[in-house]
Amino acid sequence: MKIKFYYGSGSPFAWYVWLVLEHKQLSYDITTMSLRNGELKQPEYLSINPHGKVPTLVDDDFVLWEASTIVEFLEEKYPDYSIIPRETKQRAIARRYVAEGYNYLYPIIRRIMDLTLMRADGDGDQATIKMEMENLDRELDYFENAIQNDYFLDEISIADLAIYPLLALVKRIHEKRPLLVVGGLIKPKLAAFMNRIEALPYFAVTTPPHWKG
Amino acid sequence: MKIKFYYGSGSPFAWYVWLVLEHKQLSYDITTMSLRNGELKQPEYLSINPHGKVPTLVDDDFVLWEASTIVEFLEEKYPDYSIIPRETKQRAIARRYVAEGYNYLYPIIRRIMDLTLMRADGDGDQATIKMEMENLDRELDYFENAIQNDYFLDEISIADLAIYPLLALVKRIHEKRPLLVVGGLIKPKLAAFMNRIEALPYFAVTTPPHWKG
Numbered sequence: 001m002k003i004k005f006y007y008g009s010g011s012p013f014a015w016y017v018w019l020v021l022e023h024k025q026l027s028y029d030i031t032t033m034s035l036r037n038g039e040l041k042q043p044e045y046l047s048i049n050p051h052g053k054v055p056t057l058v059d060d061d062f063v064l065w066e067a068s069t070i071v072e073f074l075e076e077k078y079p080d081y082s083i084i085p086r087e088t089k090q091r092a093i094a095r096r097y098v099a100e101g102y103n104y105l106y107p108i109i110r111r112i113m114d115l116t117l118m119r120a121d122g123d124g125d126q127a128t129i130k131m132e133m134e135n136l137d138r139e140l141d142y143f144e145n146a147i148q149n150d151y152f153l154d155e156i157s158i159a160d161l162a163i164y165p166l167l168a169l170v171k172r173i174h175e176k177r178p179l180l181v182v183g184g185l186i187k188p189k190l191a192a193f194m195n196r197i198e199a200l201p202y203f204a205v206t207t208p209p210h211w212k213g
Numbered sequence: 214m215k216i217k218f219y220y221g222s223g224s225p226f227a228w229y230v231w232l233v234l235e236h237k238q239l240s241y242d243i244t245t246m247s248l249r250n251g252e253l254k255q256p257e258y259l260s261i262n263p264h265g266k267v268p269t270l271v272d273d274d275f276v277l278w279e280a281s282t283i284v285e286f287l288e289e290k291y292p293d294y295s296i297i298p299r300e301t302k303q304r305a306i307a308r309r310y311v312a313e314g315y316n317y318l319y320p321i322i323r324r325i326m327d328l329t330l331m332r333a334d335g336d337g338d339q340a341t342i343k344m345e346m347e348n349l350d351r352e353l354d355y356f357e358n359a360i361q362n363d364y365f366l367d368e369i370s371i372a373d374l375a376i377y378p379l380l381a382l383v384k385r386i387h388e389k390r391p392l393l394v395v396g397g398l399i400k401p402k403l404a405a406f407m408n409r410i411e412a413l414p415y416f417a418v419t420t421p422p423h424w425k426g
Contacts, residue, residue, distance in 0.1 A: 050355065051317060064305050066312035068281075073305040092277050092286040099279035104264060142263065 003028035006045075008035040008054035009208040012106065012165035013067035017055040019161040020071050022202035024081045068098055071158055083158050090153060097152050097159035101166050105143065108136045109169050116177050129180055136170065137183030140190065143167075147189040150196055164197045172211065216241035219258075221248040221267035222421040225319065225378035226280035230268040232374040233284050235415035237294045281311055284371055296371050303366060310365050310372035314379050318356065321349045322382050329390050342393055349383065350396030353403065356380075360402040363409055377410045385424065 005021060005028045007014045021028050033039050033054055040052040049056040049065045056065045059077065064070050075084050085091050112132045115124035123129065143163065146152055152159035167190060174181055186194065197203060218234060218241045220227045234241050246252050246267055253265040262269040262278045269278045277283050288297050298304050325345045328337035336342065356376065359365055365372035380403060387394055399407065410416060
C-alpha cells in the first residue's frame with residue numbers, strides 16, 4: 001500500500017481523483033476527511049496540505065494536491081489503464097473539458113449550493129437563485145452539445161471522470177430543491193452519459209456514502 | 214505564420230500564454246481583443262471561443278482555449294525550449310503552483326479588482342476591501358515562502374510564467390490604491406523574482422501597452 005488518498009465526501013475534485021485511481025486499478029489507502037467540522041483546517045492536516053482542501057495524494061513520500069495536477073501525475077507515473085488520450089489534439093481537448101468544467105460549470109454550482117443546500121437557516125435570495133439556475137441551465141447546454149457518442153471524446157477520458165461529479169452535484173440540487181429548478185438542467189445526452197458512468201464496474205465504490213439510498 | 218494568438222491586455226491568463234509563446238521562441242500572429250467593449254461576446258469571436266474569453270490559440274486549424282491547456286499543448290507539440298520540467302515529481306510541483314495561483318491567489322485578486330479598479334463609480338465597501346486585502350497578503354506569504362533560489366523550482370518553469378502576471382496585478386492594485394493596502398503584499402523574495410522575470414529578454418514585448426510608463 002503505497003498511495004494514500006485524502007478524500008472528502010461531496011467534493012467533486014476528490015471524487016474525480018477517486019474515479020481515476022479506480023480506473024487505473026491502483027491500490028490505495030483512503031482517509032475520509034470531514035468537510036464540515038473544521039477537520040481540514042486542523043494543524044495535522046494543514047501540515048500535509050497547506051490549503052486545507054481535499055483531495056491530497058501521498059505517493060511514497062511525495063505529497064501532492066490540486067485534483068488536475070494529481071491526475072496528470074498518476075497518468076505519468078502509472079501509465080497503465082491510460083485515462084488521457086495519446087494524440088496531442090485529443091489530449092488538449094480532454095484537458096480543455098476538465099478546465100471548462102472547473103472554470104465555468106463548477107463556480108455556478110458552488111454559488112447555488114451556498115445559496116441552498118449549504119445553508120442551515122433556509123435558502124438565500126430567490127431572485128439570485130433563479131438567475132444562477134438560468135446560468136446553470138445555459139452552461140449545461142454547452143456540455144450537452146459536447147457529448148459525442150458515449151463520452152466527451154471517442155473513448156473514456158479525464159473529461160468524463162472530472163465532469164461526472166459536477167453533474168452529480170447538479171442532480172443532487174435538482175432532487176433536493178425541485179421547485180427552484182429552471183430549464184431542463186440534465187438533458188437527454190448528459191442523462192445517458194451519467195448512466196454510462198454509473199454503470200462502470202468501479203463506480204459504486206466511489207459513491208458518497210450519505211448520497212446512497 | 215501558423216499560430217494565431219488571441220490576447221487581451223490585462224488578462225493574466227493571456228499574459229501567461231504569451232510568455233510561454235515567447236519563451237519557446239515560436240512565431241505567431243497576435244490579435245488583441247478589447248476586454249471592456251463587449252468584443253469578446255460578439256458572434257465572430259464566440260464562433261472561435263464559445264466562452265468569449267482570452268486567451269485562444271489557433272494552431273493550423275486547431276482552435277484551443279483555457280490557458281493551462283494551451284500551455285500543455287504547446288509544450289507537447291513544440292518541445293524545444295521546454296517550460297515544464299522533465300522529472301515526474303518536478304512536473305507535478307510546477308503544475309501544482311499554476312493551479313494554486315489560479316485557484317487561491319487569482320480569485321482574491323479578482324474580487325479586489327471588482328471592488329476597486331474595475332468600478333466606474335468609486336470603490337466598494339471599505340471593510341470588505343480590507344478583509345480581501347488581508348486574505349491577499351496571507352495568500353502571498355505562501356508564494357513568498359515557495360520561491361527557491363531564483364524561481365519556484367530550480368529552473369524557470371510554467372509556475373513562474375503563470376504566477377508572474379498575477380503578481381503584476383497585485384503590484385498594479387498596490388500602485389493605484391496604496392492607501393488600501395494591508396500588509397507587505399509583494400515581499401522581498403517575490404519582488405526579486407518579479408525583477409528576474411522582467412529582465413528576461415522576451416519580457417518587454419509582452420507588457421500590456423496601457424501599463425507602460
